[in-house]
Amino acid sequence: MRRALAAAAVVGMLLAGCSAQSPAPASTVGAPADTLRGTVTVAAAASLTETFTAIAAAFSRDHPNVRVVFNFGGSSGLAAQIVQGAPVDVFAAASSGTMKTVSDASRTDGNPTDFVTNTLEIAVPPTNPGAVTGLTDFARPQLAIALCAAAVPCGTAAARVFAAAGVVPSVDSYEQDVKGVLTKVELGEIDAGLVYKTDVIAAGSRVKGIEFPEASTAVGSYPIALLRASANKDAARAFIDFVLSPRGFKILTDAGFGAP
Amino acid sequence: MPASGRRRRGSLTPVLWVPAGLALALLGLPLLAVVMRAPWGQLPELLAQPSVSAALRLSLITAVESTIISMVLGIPLALVLARSERWPALARRLLRALVTVPLVLPPVVGGVALLLLLGRHGLLGQFLPFQIPFSTAAVVIAQTFVAMPFLVLAVEGAIRASDRRFEVAAATLGASRLTIFYRITLPLIAPGVSAGALLCFCRALGEFGATITFAGSFPGVTQTLPIATYLQLQSTNPESAYALSLVLMAVSVIVLASLRDRWVPGVTA
Structure with missing residues (x-):
């Protein structure tokens, strides 16, 4: 702990030395001087790529001396890296299960906070060649259907909505992640797949999204947490606060995420 | 002759042993790590899972089919190339x-290219009365696309090294x-063909x-052993993934060790 603080202090001093020659950052009149410096490394779920990049840009306008570095990837892979000791300050996961892996290994500092939710949506090619209207269409064997594999969060969620709807899907492929499903919809190789609402919005006109009532049975929470190994806890905490702030929340909801 | 040959080989400067040793460590230690980490005790029950045995069977069958197709199409291509x-x-x-391109192309790019050619809306696929993606045939096509160059290049080397005077x-x-x-060329290049x-x-x-x-991933149809391994790694129980990795490694090492020095005839003959 003390060593981590000492390291943070050294990094801070080095960076302060580097930026001494650069002009002072423009700050709002009356606001307290910005003392945050250094680098914040954020490991975040792949589905947060666009939103967190936008949030970091806004955060950097408030704190010009803080550099936010991302490692985007599958939540389970990121969790494994953190448990193995990867030097990360903040972890934002796409499921509470993957966050639990990290907190069970006592790698988190304080309790994780749920900051958004994501809901499943049916994705079909723009012309909707299979005339899909709801979950029951997934049982039609003549349609090409793709879902996430049960091992990844979107696959678990898919299994839950089908159980709730009492539909047995006639699946052609269990993809390794949600982007695998989305790509095959975009290429028109499948007639329908289950992806997140945010994926449908990000894909724009390349896919058509269809909402369905059973989606409410599998709303996934996204938790964010400060990590114990962080060498720059003040800046890391400021970043988490920014994600949880109304400005951060707006960027996330604009992309299709829901309130926690 | 053998004595002088041994002396010449023995005169390798010791300086080269250091990078060579590092290279060997880089190639070998990761495999050793899997062997050490593999759940040996649970191995039989992990491998007896229906999903695992289905993936193993599918992988062996499709790899054999891809190899046969690669030989039927690849040996003539190697002749043309040579x-x-x-x-x-x-x-x-x-x-x-x-x-050579499939050797260096990221396989995912190869997969996308195959979709754009043979997919439902693909260049050729749109005229086909049946659908190729998500079928076992698609697995064989993808594997042949990626693996055939190995055979073609090995056979081409063998042809170049063979004595054309017999023909x-x-x-x-x-x-x-x-x-x-059939009677001259094929027997001459047989070692190269088997290596390839x-x-x-x-x-x-x-x-x-x-x-x-x-091809996608569906148990028993398109979910091969590497795909099953990757999916197990994503799940909360990576032990099965280690067990599957061990199986893949064992098969590869056994097959490659049977190659001995017969990479290209003429070089070691």
């Missing part, structure tokens, strides 16, 4: 690049071209990116 010396330089280089002699004795191919086929089989067995992109 005899292309008199072609214009540009055509020769293009041909060689086409054969000329057979021709002067009145043998037809097809007879020459084994490499091709191992590459097909390990194929992941092109397969999951083009």
